[in-house]
Amino acid sequence: MATGTKEALASALRQMMTVKPIDKVTVKDIVEICGVNRQTFYYHFDDVDDLLEWVFEQDSDRVFPREVVYDRWMEDMMGYFDYLVSNSAFTLNVYNSNSRLYMLRYLKARMESCIRSFAEIASEGKNIDRQDFEFVVEFYANCAIGFISQWMDMGMQLPKEITRERILRVMDQSVENILGRFTNPKYKPLY
Numbered sequence: 001m002a003t004g005t006k007e008a009l010a011s012a013l014r015q016m017m018t019v020k021p022i023d024k025v026t027v028k029d030i031v032e033i034c035g036v037n038r039q040t041f042y043y044h045f046d047d048v049d050d051l052l053e054w055v056f057e058q059d060s061d062r063v064f065p066r067e068v069v070y071d072r073w074m075e076d077m078m079g080y081f082d083y084l085v086s087n088s089a090f091t092l093n094v095y096n097s098n099s100r101l102y103m104l105r106y107l108k109a110r111m112e113s114c115i116r117s118f119a120e121i122a123s124e125g126k127n128i129d130r131q132d133f134e135f136v137v138e139f140y141a142n143c144a145i146g147f148i149s150q151w152m153d154m155g156m157q158l159p160k161e162i163t164r165e166r167i168l169r170v171m172d173q174s175v176e177n178i179l180g181r182f183t184n185p186k187y188k189p190l191y
Helices: 003-018 029-036 038-046 048-063 070-086 090-093 100-122 130-153 160-171 174-181
Strands: none
Touching: 003 038, 003 048, 003 090, 029 038, 029 048, 048 070, 048 100, 048 130, 070 090, 070 100, 070 130, 070 160, 070 174, 090 100, 090 130, 100 130, 100 174, 130 174, 160 174
């Protein structure tokens, strides 16, 4: 039953976010929609931000890959854009709030994980120093988050297909190319 209650609270949060900025949503708003008392809310969550973090976790675990499969990396990475577009009201509400940094850090961490899994496959047999490898992963994650931030600053106005096409064009073979530039015969292969 606890998961059902959490889901109901999350649904109420999403509903409130269609009419109020996240910074203005209160525990009272959420419990009134759910028909539960404040104690029930506080049994599961510390505050509205805690509930918002739980929503991110649930959505991410359901939608975003933890690893990118080499042959499907384009589809896996595009899952991020598909989620952001299909949840644009929610996404922009959070982005335009005090929770922006949390959301961007969270997305970056998930994206870094995907890029790392892809880069590990792309660097097999190459002699790349671990610091150089991590630099490449960080570089691509920061580029992606920077672009996503700019896209959200513009209210996600660019059509999803244009955004996807450009990102895919930039990333296609570029991770492998950049990793190749860090190949050094004095290091042992990472994997």
